[in-house]
Amino acid sequence: MMKESYVELVNDSLRSNWNLKAFSDYEGNGYTYAEVASHIHYLHQFYRDCGIKAGDKIALYGRNSSNWAIAYLSVITYEAVVVPILPNFTPNEVHHLMNHSESYILYASDSLWEPLEASKMSTLQISISLEDFSCLYAAKDNFSTNIQKFNQLKSNVLDKTCINWQTPSNEKLLAIIYTSGTTGFSKGVMLTHNSITANIVFSRNHMDLKPGDRILSLLPLAHAYGCSIEFLYPFTMGCHITFLGKTPSPQVLMQAFASVRPRLILSVPLILEKIYKTQVKTVLSTPRMKLFLSIPFVENIIYKKVLQKLMEFFGNNFIELIIGGAALNEEVQIFLRKIKFPFTVGYGTTECGPLITYAPWYENRLNSCGKCVDTLELKIDSPNPQQEVGEILVKGENVMVGYYKNQEATQEAFTEDGWLRTGDLGILDSDGFLYIKGRLKNLIVGPSGQNIYPEEIESIINNWPYVSESLVVERKNKLVALIYPNMEEADKDKISEIQLPEIFNKFKDEMNKKLPAYMNVNRIEIYSHEFEKTPKNSIKRFLYT
Template sequence: MNDGPDQLVPVNNYITWKVDGAVKLRVERSGFASEEPISIPSLMNRAVEKGPDNPALIVRDPKTNEEKIWTWKGYRNDVRNVAKAFIYYGLERFNSVCILGFNSPEWVISDVAAIHAGGTATGIYPTNGPEACEYILKDSNCAILVVEDDNQLNKVWNIVKDSPQIKKIIQYSGKVMKPGVVYWDDCVKHGEVLPDDDLQERLRGMSINQVCTLIYTSGTTGNPKGVMLSQDAITWTAWISCKMHKFNMAGNDERILSYLPLSHIAGNLIDIWSMMICAGTTYFADKNVLKSTLKENLHWCKPTRFFGVPRVWEKMMEKMLELGRSTKGLKKVIATKAKKAGLEHHLNHNGGKKFEIFQKVVFSAVKVGLGFDQCRGFYSGAAPLANGTFRYFLSLDIKILELYGLSETCGPLTFQLPHQFRENSVGVVVDAVKTKLERSSDPEVEAGEIWGWGRNIMMGYLNRQDATQKDMTDDGWFKTGDLGEIDRDGFHFIVGREKDLIITAGGENVAPALIQDKVQEELPIIAHALVLGDKQKFISCFLTLAVEVNPDTLEPSRRLTPAAIDWCRSIGSTANTVTDVLKGPDSRVMRGIQAGIDRSNKKAVSNASRIQKWMILPQDFSVPGGELGPTLKVKRQYITKRYQKSIEKIYDL
């Protein structure tokens, strides 16, 4: 095979777990799945042709606000130079380039350069601890390690300094403190003077249906698995996502704010590959973006598309609600009427002239204030978006379209579209992708498991024949592990995750996600609700109180949020902290929570789904505490193990 990068290895298998393996592409004769496969190097060349001097990557100094801009031509030059340096440093075909650090142009360039050099690009969450980092470095066969700064390198220094498989360490920020570490600028300059011969040889040996990227699952139960994504899975999924959401694919005016981890499939697909599809611009937020500077970054970027995980949308809503509580008089009346008209327009198509007026007077001002005045698409994914959050933004004429998918589906499997939209659903399948509901292998599970098939499906799990064959069929269907329903119009509804499904002692199936959402909607004082009751006589629930979070450490404090305090005042409580609530405990708060639980229980789908007992945990869930993963998903197994004695107390075990 010497005709790359746009060649295909002739194979008939749809799955593999070998790093040098290849898979058959699910290319159809017509429709969107018939789109000609394209390699990542060719996709980059196409983006450069659209506008070589247009901005591709922009970052700014947080102290001076001075911008540094890579044009598409400059971006490609740096990719090629870094790829040549990687090869020179010892990167062999299918070796991994691991990238450990916060989002930056250097992160993206390293990723794309690793693929150009014939390696596999592998992101590591910057919040990962030493053990998690070590596992990925070894499992991916890392040859080149790119780190942000000395703080990140310190986590793995004892692992990598004497590791013969790691040929070179490159640092892209801060001062180099460790011996043998190459600074980023020196890496680029080294590549500039190297001939193109070795790089061209790697490109000629490249195939579209082989692995180019490893996305490691968050590993909420045991070690993470390396999801193998082919070049076609990435380029086709990015293309179909942009096409279905009507991105300007002619190039040059789409803008994205990069702030979610690039090691996660969502950030990776949107910030790198979708922008390459439409030759748009990726702006890189500063490191405090999720602590305090999101609004400032949005005003700088003026994104045309914005993707947030549910917690980002929730935090934004909380700040807006806090501001709204200080609004009085006529402004308050107008705002209330505007929100009502917004919901009527979007849910019942009945806003009329009122909506048009409020759109010009109120909603446009809200979007300007948020930095969304040029935004054409709002999206949420990685975890379910609470209906209350969705409706709040919808009332402000911000329609958040929910996407459903996994790392194994290269991001989206289904998504909502402005013209194909149904409340509480995760939308319809991506065009040219198939889904079906299959009976679970567990005979006690009644709901159907969602399976997916298409060009976006992974090749398999790296070095894991067992896991690959467990989660995929030989004819290419991927078993998501998520339980769902599909209505007659093709809209998908997620009931829960199979491994999270609770089966009571009476044999009733209970989906905890739906119950948890209802509790949080009823009770502003609650940050997290975790339903319990597997193999028990009744359903119970852990609750955590909504508290302020330390912006530097992300650790929860003891002080309640303004919204939680307002709720306490509304029921006659003077509580300001978790301690105030739990000492005694505060009878008014306890009665208020029980009333909210009662309201939630009235909406239960069955008697078995009603919460009989609940317990407030002394601390909210967090990433530092280990209860939340990097994408803020709740680690059910970790929590139930940690609070096993509390569970035993609830059930008198």
């Protein structure tokens, strides 16, 4: 059990950074740490007036915002349990998750609340707007009166004595995070205060932030990754967190990075891969540029210019960009390492809240996602972890206590001696750096028993021109690559849909020459629509196999 407490870290930060800016909505209003503390105090009073007790569930359903963050902190400092719900869950899924979690209160964005039906959420007592904390629905008049009272008080900023809430013990439940909203398949990951504390303490010890540093919150706060590293950790350091709250298109991102100039950046691979493919590779691949790159001193000048442009895109003020959620394409990694761009790749799961491995950019290795964090143990389930791929198993402070109301899934998730099965496959090198090969359930066994990791092939295909996303599946003992093309990119180069099969087949043949024969792709199938995704934005592979 961790000796530190996340709620105590929150309290210390509120007191130490009282007059600093805490939260801002991008192109909107914000709050100081003093105003956040006052809001939390008044929301606690609202919960008491409504009869909410320690351990009761309170759900959040909306895009990233300052009010979302305040609501989250008010719940966990009250000893209630927060239930973050991804904004792309459907109304029926939200109804189910509200009932499954037995949540009494729902904070919701106005637009997301509109299609919901209160009558289909049996435990719901009140729904509160994440726009302005107004009442969207109340089962009883006194609940509506209580939130009106909060809204009358919230503008009154209190002094530091308002931080008088109790610190929950670390074994208490802090959050239930649902990885699926489907009825009958709900997996609500139960994370304790200890799990979140372990993640935040590791981050405080290994990621260098200080009071006043700026953070741009891009990733969904209902995800463990974005919530822990873009919100919960920097809040304890006195940082100023700006919530983007809108779709991160390239134009929006460029403007937001330039405006906020964040000190630490979290990203998914797609953003870096897209920048490399559309803005770097296309320029460096021209015959003229290839000639310049063959001249050593000119090559260095060009690479310095590219590095400068990339740094400027991300605000030119960050110490590190951390990639998570999926593997980063090897070609992109090699190039970024060559120009000394400060990026690293980490690894985690919701079940660990999320951190499992990390190494700073100047230590990490090509294709590795770092070393096991010091609050966990990690091992590979294979006879020779440095040579033979096996399932990644972990145990320690970060690990969940199980899935809410799903004992069967909980038992399946752990070995008999208490190791969490991550479902991911990997190997370790002699220095403890982890290399992920793919998901256990995605593994394809070749005709002669060879292990084929479709993610490795997809990583290559996704870097081809005119490819938006791809999926490698097995059909009749042959590998087939399904491709959803990027027609916007093709149109710019005056490439028609009719030409794409020939172009992709040429790329396929070139790729096959470089891959082992058992990993060769037999044919290409082009899809006219984007692949169907889960709420966590992973492709639903089972629909295409």
